[in-house]
Amino acid sequence: MKIIFMGTPDFSVGTLEALVKAGHEITLVVSQPDRPKGRGHELVPTPVKEMAFKHNLRVYQPEKLKGKLAEEMIEKTEADVIVVVAFGQIIPKSILNMKRYGCINVHASLLPKYRGAAPIQWAVIDGETESGVTIMKMDEGLDTGDMLLKAGIPLDEKETGGSLFDKLSTLGASLCVEALEKLEAGEITPEKQGETTTAYAKMLTKEMGYLDWTRPAVELERLIRGLNPWPSAYAQLQGKTLKIWAADVCEEEQAESTCGEIVKVAKDAIYVACGKGTLKITELQLQGKKRMDTAAFLRGYSLEKGILLG
Numbered sequence: 001m002k003i004i005f006m007g008t009p010d011f012s013v014g015t016l017e018a019l020v021k022a023g024h025e026i027t028l029v030v031s032q033p034d035r036p037k038g039r040g041h042e043l044v045p046t047p048v049k050e051m052a053f054k055h056n057l058r059v060y061q062p063e064k065l066k067g068k069l070a071e072e073m074i075e076k077t078e079a080d081v082i083v084v085v086a087f088g089q090i091i092p093k094s095i096l097n098m099k100r101y102g103c104i105n106v107h108a109s110l111l112p113k114y115r116g117a118a119p120i121q122w123a124v125i126d127g128e129t130e131s132g133v134t135i136m137k138m139d140e141g142l143d144t145g146d147m148l149l150k151a152g153i154p155l156d157e158k159e160t161g162g163s164l165f166d167k168l169s170t171l172g173a174s175l176c177v178e179a180l181e182k183l184e185a186g187e188i189t190p191e192k193q194g195e196t197t198t199a200y201a202k203m204l205t206k207e208m209g210y211l212d213w214t215r216p217a218v219e220l221e222r223l224i225r226g227l228n229p230w231p232s233a234y235a236q237l238q239g240k241t242l243k244i245w246a247a248d249v250c251e252e253e254q255a256e257s258t259c260g261e262i263v264k265v266a267k268d269a270i271y272v273a274c275g276k277g278t279l280k281i282t283e284l285q286l287q288g289k290k291r292m293d294t295a296a297f298l299r300g301y302s303l304e305k306g307i308l309l310g
Contacts, residue, residue: 001080001101002024002027002078002079002080003019004099005029006029006082006085007048008047008048008086011085011108011169011172012085013048013169014170015083015106015173016029016048017173018173018176019176019177019180022180024180029052029059030087031052032061032088046061049061060073066092071092074098079099080100082102082104083106084103085106091103091138096138096140101137102137103138104183105135105136105138105145107119107134107143109123110152111136111147111150114201116201116202117202118203119201121226122202124155125227126199126222128155129154130154131155133150133151133168133172135148135179144193147190147193148179149175159225161226161230162228204227208223210233211233211234211244213273216274216276216277220233220279232244232245235260236310237286237307242285242309243284243285246283247282249279250271250280253277257273260309261273262304262307263278267295268294268295268298269294270303282294284297
């Protein structure tokens with residue numbers, strides 16, 4: 001097939017590479033504009049742009065797809081289908097059905113569950129036991145198009161947003177190649193999502209990571225994993241930000257303790273009272289310091305029972 005590929009972040013890279021290896025002709029790669037990063041505010045190319053250049057592919061980076069110039073660029077570029085993977089912009093109606101097979105999206109959830117911007121992280125935060133990828137034909141709604149192909153995987157007990165991201169990126173790449181082959185062969189029957197109530201995976205913010213110790217330990221432990229590596233979960237320790245990277249749940253209650261109170265300091269863990277149960281912190285990072293396991297942290301930082309984490 002001749003393909004226009006739209007994508008921006010790391011999650012999109014695997015699919016672009018898989019399509020190239022499968023022998024498809026990528027006639028145009030559309031990605032978000034380069035953005036300034038770091039102290040020097042130098043423009044940094046998107047991961048998809050970098051991969052496109054490795055394969056000598058033509059790249060187009062419009063500020064907005066909605067507009068005459070962008071639409072004309074897509075229209076005049078020869079293609080059978082537009083493949084969209086975490087592009088980061090709404091695709092205008094005028095583009096959705098511009099090519100023979102329309103716009104095909106690689107979505108990181110088992111639709112109709114988790115429509116929205118952050119399906120990977122919310123699956124972990126909500127305690128799902130399974131996630132996956134849906135190849136969908138895009139329409140004007142938010143992840144509401146007809147489903148073409150789906151594949152699921154179980155979540156590990158200690159799955160993080162980062163580890164699931166990597167797994168679904170790989171799965172999405174292979175599933176997209178399979179879907180295009182079957183689509184071209186006429187072997188796919190699109191399936192409507194219907195109007196079933198679905199969890200909406202809203203965009204993540206840094207503020208979401210601030211730990212509310214009145215919540216059950218089991219919820220906080222899932223939040224810590226879901227927000228790892230970004231935006232990360234954190235608390236306040238003696239006026240400094242303390243990122244929590246890994247923790248376990250202890251079911252025993254601390255009846256006489258305040259939520260957020262350190263109830264025990266062991267050689268390799270800090271135990272904090274929660275609204276229900278106790279959180280055993282095993283990996284952390286104090287503001288200005290490196291990420292480390294709690295045992296290493298406690299060798300250089302003295303903590304006592306009774307200290308409150310904000």
